[in-house]
Amino acid sequence: MATLTTNTTVRNPLAAFGGAILAWFETYxxxxxxxxxxxxxxxxxxxxxxxxxxxxxRIPHYVFRDLFYV
Structure with a gap:
């Protein structure tokens, strides 16, 4: 009996694009x-x-003072 094994990597382009978007959001x-x-x-x-x-x-209020007014 013969066994054949192939190591092929099939990359989903949509998954790669989604990963790139996620990486950008994390960096941002x-x-x-x-x-x-x-x-x-x-x-x-x-x-x-x-x-x-x-x-x-009051430290958080000071740090985020440009985002809200109280």
Whole structure:
């Protein structure tokens, strides 16, 4: 008895396109992320934040101040 095995890779062009779109959205989301700014502010002391006119509970409001008005 003979066994024949072939290793062919069939790529779906639609799946490749979808993967590229997903990768673009992930890159865009990372670029728009403000987590690093929040981390930098949270690392400051209370005195440093007070010099900036901030308290710890207002850090998210400060970081996202251009997106909403409260």
């Amino acid at each position: 989301a990372d670029a728009k992320s403000r987590r690093s700014e929040i981390d930098a502010l949270e690392a400051k002391s209370d005195a440093q934040l007070a010099e900036m006119g901030l308290t710890r509970d």
